[in-house]
Amino acid sequence: MHILVTGGAGYIGSHVVKQLLEETEHDVTIIDNLSTGHQSTLDTLESIALESKHGDLRFYHADLSDFASIEKIFLTNRFDALMHFAASIVVPESVENPLKYYMNNTLNTTNLIRLCTEYKVGKFIFSSTAAIYGEPTEIPVKEATVANPINPYGMSKLMSERVLQDTAAANPDFNFIILRYFNVAGADVRNRIGQSFPNATHLIKVAAQTALGYRDKIYIFGTDYDTSDGSCIRDYIHVDDLASAHLKALKYLSQGNKGIILNCGYGHGFSVYEVIDTMKKISGIDFSVKISPRRSGDPALLISDCTNIKKILDWIPQYDDLNLICQTAFEWEKKTLHLSKKI
Numbered sequence: 001m002h003i004l005v006t007g008g009a010g011y012i013g014s015h016v017v018k019q020l021l022e023e024t025e026h027d028v029t030i031i032d033n034l035s036t037g038h039q040s041t042l043d044t045l046e047s048i049a050l051e052s053k054h055g056d057l058r059f060y061h062a063d064l065s066d067f068a069s070i071e072k073i074f075l076t077n078r079f080d081a082l083m084h085f086a087a088s089i090v091v092p093e094s095v096e097n098p099l100k101y102y103m104n105n106t107l108n109t110t111n112l113i114r115l116c117t118e119y120k121v122g123k124f125i126f127s128s129t130a131a132i133y134g135e136p137t138e139i140p141v142k143e144a145t146v147a148n149p150i151n152p153y154g155m156s157k158l159m160s161e162r163v164l165q166d167t168a169a170a171n172p173d174f175n176f177i178i179l180r181y182f183n184v185a186g187a188d189v190r191n192r193i194g195q196s197f198p199n200a201t202h203l204i205k206v207a208a209q210t211a212l213g214y215r216d217k218i219y220i221f222g223t224d225y226d227t228s229d230g231s232c233i234r235d236y237i238h239v240d241d242l243a244s245a246h247l248k249a250l251k252y253l254s255q256g257n258k259g260i261i262l263n264c265g266y267g268h269g270f271s272v273y274e275v276i277d278t279m280k281k282i283s284g285i286d287f288s289v290k291i292s293p294r295r296s297g298d299p300a301l302l303i304s305d306c307t308n309i310k311k312i313l314d315w316i317p318q319y320d321d322l323n324l325i326c327q328t329a330f331e332w333e334k335k336t337l338h339l340s341k342k343i
């Protein structure tokens, strides 16, 4: 097959491309505007493609908002499936600049769906998020738990989900899998690719940056939650396990199965204190921690019910280990920190 991957130069997309190149015979074409993705990631993926000698890798430096350029890519290629990672993903920014999120996430996704129906690309795998649940009404969170996003980022993704579902209902040849990711963390275990955007706000990345002195201290937002140690608990999933779920999703759609929504997490979580303690232990560095008030909209607990993805896709996680997640994140920061300025 020929797989189109938007956002393949970014964090999660690059890990999926890596697995497609190493573990399948598929050809892969990436579209990315390199706004948060990196040329160095593409260079590494190119070496992986050469080394694995499976499918070909091609890259288009293009912005999804440029409909004419994107349509030209669909005209000159024959894609069998689309994996759509490209998006804006920073929650506070989405509150300050909602239109950026509705345009880059919802509008550009809608245009891609339109191109897929016009150019007969019948398999669409979409990166959604636990943010669509807002402050969830039940824990663990099921796919059927009420969706009630509390910020434009989550809403922009939920709206895209709806466009996908409505389009599939009206087009029998168009199918989708929506994967709702929980907290994605860690990096390639061979330390070739990782989360390269220095200002990313993910806790485990920030803890690694603090251990390495890129940040003076790390903040814990709220220590008075109704959890075992008072800090928030999240379901951290290693990026390579998340990537393998995409390969399983592709297989599932290739077998002619119909559209489905699946949570992607491990079904258990760790508190902020536990993450910080683990990062201190694996780095050997006792970095500074500051306790701050709660942030609005942070639920105490966010844990997936991942029964469906395991059962339906036969997905078997390999890296469900906080030590390994922190270790791989730390090694990646150590390797790439010189590219970032201290903040």
Ligand SMILES: NC(=O)c1ccc[n+]([C@@H]2O[C@H](COP(=O)([O-])OP(=O)(O)OC[C@H]3O[C@@H](n4cnc5c(N)ncnc54)[C@H](O)[C@@H]3O)[C@@H](O)[C@H]2O)c1
Pocket: 006, 007, 008, 009, 010, 011, 012, 013, 031, 032, 033, 034, 035, 036, 037, 038, 062, 063, 064, 065, 084, 085, 086, 087, 088, 089, 104, 108, 127, 128, 129, 130, 181, 182, 183, 184, 185, 197, 202
């Ligand atoms: N990282 C997480 O914890 C997490 C959690 C839930 C969901 N997600 C979803 O996963 C997807 C990937 O996230 P990520 O963490 O890899 O982010 P990322 O910022 O590392 O990757 C996004 C990629 O898309 C590219 N891009 C953005 N807008 C584009 C546009 N208009 N045209 C072309 N390319 C564009 C960027 O350059 C980047 O390479 C996103 O859709 C995000 O909403 C991420």
